[in-house]
Amino acid sequence: MYILACQGARYNVPFFFQGFHLKRDLERLITEALAALQREGVLSIDTLPTVQIERTRDARHGDFACNVAMVLATTSRIKPRELAERICAAIPAATFDIVEKVEVADPGFINFFLKFDLFHSAPAEILKKKEKYGRSNGGQGKRVIVEFVSANPTGPLHVGHGRGAAYGDAVANLLEAIGFNVHREYYINDTGRQMDILGLSVWLRYLERCGELIEFPINAYRGDYIKDIAIALHKKEGTSLCRSADVVMQGVPPEIDAEAQLDRLIEQAEALIGKEDFRKVTDLAIQAMLEDIREDLAQFGVEFDEWFSERSLVGSQAVEKVIDRLKKGRHTYSEGGAFWFKASGFRDEKDRVLVRENGQPTYFALDAAYHLDKFNRHFDRMIDIWGADHHGYVPRLKAVIEAMGEDREKLDVRLVQFVSLYRGQEKVQMSTRSGEFVTLRELREEIGRDAARFFYILRKSEQHLDFDLQLAKSQSSDNPVYYIQYAHARICSVMRQMEQKNLRWDPDEGVRNLSKLTEPHENALLATLILYPGLVEDAAQSEEPHQLAYYLRELANDFHTYYNAHQFLVDDEPLRDARICLIQATGQVLRNGLGLLGVSAPEAM
């Protein structure tokens, strides 16, 4: 039983309203009404439809509306308006604990007008729960793994990774807020040819550092960060790994294609300094990159519970376990010297290679092993956040999960669309190897962490994001994040003013006088505050943090409008206490919401 104890008024709200998820509560009540009509034989339908409640746009239509009477009109052979009336008559009495009145409107809408008391109970509820307001336990402590970013450690994070980081972290925060036990994980692709190219790139820069004249391969990693690692290598190893350019370039004919040239150079490097030392160079490079990435993400406000190394799978028979399972189900075969998985039998468009002709497992085989590992860690739910360029990869991963005998529905892959960078009208080309990209770090330094995170979140993930650096930089004060933060800062400022004026705020007195808040601006703000917990749940369940961003903008707007229209620090003490309750509650919700998005709520701007 959820009771708000206030001396003046006592709000008794039945247990099923305690989450303040009003839409869901109303949906349940309508469903009950429909079930009753069904039992009475009024409704002769087999299955009840999913009842949908929506917020009204027009205040004349109340606070929430339901269209179910129109949806059911055809199948039930009852006129929508008449059906709506019957549904209203069958609504459980408990409804009127939160609903003032229910109206039927043409052509068959059922409109709900919420009780005013309910709005007035919001600030007290918020001030009581503080940072817990908006948190719930719908997730019931179920374990969910969110894997995101997982960028290859071949270069610094760029703005595309930033989007995945901002999105993934916000989703993780939201799921935590609704009671899931969230595990944040970063998968490190630290094996394969790309690592060799990374090591080679560093080694060649190191040779330059040693004074050798190297024609740097066009397809090697060209960014300056490679030179930095080379400097570190030089400091650590001196010239012991140096070989003359002539010897290095020997046997690398200039006319062969760029990729073949890289392979030859890697062979040369391993031959000249030994596989072991080349591996040491590569490892140094990987560690340097990971350190850079880790630090960068920490500055961005993103921390992981686990950094899962692909290498750890290589030595652990993980791929063999995958193959064993697939073999047992007879989902494999050999052809052309390679070892295949019959993915086409599991809704993928063609079969996939697990082990190459040269005996090396494919990336896919390792990723299957990685996901098998996730299953072995017994998560109830798994979310992968990938760049949209990997979308073709989803069916084969789901296929192999199913073929291994696991539940493919446990995995939810969210694709985050690309970020296109613009400087004014000009599109910025991005490529890790060429080194021409804007890093996440640069972005943060230019426009700040808060603006960057909010900007990323503002677009729904499946939308392409055009990020105009000039706009974000030059007009940063127009960025909606400042608008929201400003609302919070203003609230803090009011409190400072209050102290300066030697006024005191009595929260209990304020709560007792909440019914004095009757201005339209106050009603609007109260109505928005009360929607927050339901919104958090919806945003979390649909993995759409942008919903929260838009909500916070609306909340800030309600506050700014109120601020402009009314003085809070009025002489009427009970009214003043009540108004401060309202704005303190607003500040709390702004803090809670911004926190979930990884954005700060400054006390002054």
Place this chain on the structure above:
RNA sequence: GCCCUGAUAGCUCAGGGGAUAGAGCGUCCGCCUCCUAAGCGGAAGGUCCCAGGUUCGAAUCCUGGUCAGGGCACCA
């Protein structure tokens, strides 16, 4: 060729089987003796890409186009 996304105000984008389609920015007009004007109020601005279909009702769902971005490896 096949597969994903998207197309909504001048620009960037929310929304999305239902009542008069929304916001920010930009433009125009107002508002500081007063808690921060990084704010507020108002105005102008739309064939929701096109054509069919389903439906009591389509910007929303389906089919087919057009345009844009991205995927279709024994790379990762």
